[in-house]
Amino acid sequence: MSDIPGDLKFHKSHEWVRVEGNGKATIGISDHAQGLLGDLVYVELPNVGDRIEAGNACAVVESVKAASDVYAPVSGKVVEVNAALADKPETINEDAYGEGWMFVVDLEDADQLNDLLDADGYAEQLEDDAH
Numbered sequence: 001m002s003d004i005p006g007d008l009k010f011h012k013s014h015e016w017v018r019v020e021g022n023g024k025a026t027i028g029i030s031d032h033a034q035g036l037l038g039d040l041v042y043v044e045l046p047n048v049g050d051r052i053e054a055g056n057a058c059a060v061v062e063s064v065k066a067a068s069d070v071y072a073p074v075s076g077k078v079v080e081v082n083a084a085l086a087d088k089p090e091t092i093n094e095d096a097y098g099e100g101w102m103f104v105v106d107l108e109d110a111d112q113l114n115d116l117l118d119a120d121g122y123a124e125q126l127e128d129d130a131h
Contacts, residue, residue: 003031004030004031004119004122004123005018005097005119006118006119008097008119009073009113009116009117009118010030010073010116010117010118010119010121010122010125011071011073011116011117012117012125013071014029014030014032014033015027015028015029015030015033015070015071015072015073016028016029016030016073016096016097017073017074017113017116018101019107019110019113020104023106023107024079024104024105024106024107025074025076025104025105025107025113026101026103026104027072027073027074027101027102027103027104027105028092028096028097028100028101028102029061029070029092029096029100029102030096030097030122031096031097032126033068033096034061034092034093034096034100037061037063037065037066037068038063038064038065039063039064039090039093040061040062040063040089040090040092040093041062041063041064041089041090042060042061042062042089043059043060043061043062043085043086043089043092043102044059044060044061044062045059045081045082045083045085045086045102045103046058046059046078046081046103047078047081048078048079048080048081049077049078050077050078051075051076051077051078052072052075052076052077052078052105053072053075054072054073054074054075054112054115055071055072056071056072057069057070057071057072058070058071058072059102059103061089061092062089070102072105073112073116074105074107074108074109074112074113074116075105075107075108075109075112076105076106076107076108077105077106077108078103078104078105079104079105079106080103080104081102081103081104082100082101082102082103084099085100085102
């Protein structure tokens with residue numbers, strides 16, 4: 001089992017959110033999710049200026065095995081994307097919680113964070129999924 005950073009919140013579909021404290025939130029996919037997908041070969045990110053809605057697909061990751069939608073864990077306006085992933089999507093495989101971040105949003109409703117799982121809750125979900 002990979003280490004799950006305690007400062008992150010998780011959506012049940014394996015996206016993570018790191019609240020940056022300035023009304024912004026960085027979003028990516030969990031180490032568990034990248035492990036299930038295998039070697040990533042392509043990442044399609046939202047555009048800066050796009051408004052994303054919690055629970056809706058907002059990005060795509062493709063591996064040699066499958067393509068998978070990435071769902072927005074929170075609503076907001078995209079203010080930054082990790083353009084380096086276009087050339088090196090495998091960065092997500094190597095460092096899902098660090099250099100493999102996908103995009104940053106201006107949080108629209110911080111209360112949405114209360115609907116997400118904390119690290120312990122996410123670890124429990126992974127345990128349940130495994131059985």
